Amino acid sequence: xxxxxxxxxxxxxxxxxxxxxxxxxxxxxxxxxxxxxxxxxxxxxxxxxxxxxxxxxxxxxxxxxxxxxxxxxxxxxxxxxxxxxxxxxxxxxxxxxxxxxxxxxxxxxxxxxxxxxxxxxxxxxxxxxxxxxxxxxxxxxxxxxxxxxxxxxxxxxxxxxxxxxxxxxxxxxxxxxxxxxxxxxxxxxxxxxxxxxxxxxxxxxxxxxxxxxxxxxxxxxxxxxxxxxxxxxxxxxxxxxxxxxxxxxxxxxxxxxxxxxxx
Numbered sequence: 563x564x565x566x567x568x569x570x571x572x573x574x575x576x577x578x579x580x581x582x583x584x585x586x587x588x589x590x591x592x593x594x595x596x597x598x599x600x601x602x603x604x605x606x607x608x609x610x611x612x613x614x615x616x617x618x619x620x621x622x623x624x625x626x627x628x629x630x631x632x633x634x635x636x637x638x639x640x641x642x643x644x645x646x647x648x649x650x651x652x653x654x655x656x657x658x659x660x661x662x663x664x665x666x667x668x669x670x671x672x673x674x675x676x677x678x679x680x681x682x683x684x685x686x687x688x689x690x691x692x693x694x695x696x697x698x699x700x701x702x703x704x705x706x707x708x709x710x711x712x713x714x715x716x717x718x719x720x721x722x723x724x725x726x727x728x729x730x731x732x733x734x735x736x737x738x739x740x741x742x743x744x745x746x747x748x749x750x751x752x753x754x755x756x757x758x759x760x761x762x763x764x765x766x767x768x769x770x771x772x773x774x775x776x777x778x779x780x781x782x783x784x785x786x787x788x789x790x791x792x793x794x795x796x797x798x799x800x801x802x803x804x805x806x807x808x809x810x811x812x813x814x815x816x817x818x819x820x821x822x823x824x825x
Contacts (some may be wrong), residue, residue: 581615588614606803622793626671626711627815638760643779652824660687668737670709670748675701677787678717684785697732704744718758726753792816
């Protein structure tokens, strides 16, 4: 049933058998966890999804952010949060129509591009009251790391220098894990940004993270790009509820945007 629901096709009987074993292992994890969820001992529910037939190693391999011990990002200008006003109990840019629809990066390590583009799309919607679909593929094709992962900071630097085309002009095709040669821009890009700022001290300074208050102050201005560790089975099978992720290690880091908070 899951194979049909998620349009899965396997190349050999041997692969299909291995996928079945992976799926059954995932199902066991989901059922064991959800028994605790039903008892109120867990705050979030797991489910079966398109990742359920992957091994743990295959799932972790999908997340390809750079290793900060090998190449650290440059320091970014710091965001100075106004902490004199208390944040509301809940806040959600989606309720205001300022977040574009969820997209699927596929088999390319391009989460950083989706994070940068998603934040810029939301900022455009906030400022111009109009939703815009910008190109993730442009940065994938035209930056050095391609599908191998990149720092969010470098993505913002690229947009400052080059701007972004719309999705219709430069569509996303890297979902299979294969990127293209950078296309020469025949006209002025649709959208530019002039600067970006970092919350906290940034990962270039001993992984000093922003406080919740600083993050909430920033998110009330616009959705914010962020990275977190998404490599565990708790996130690969996430279905609903509040997942508190205490593992801040860098293995398998993933880039998304924060659009609000609340329960």
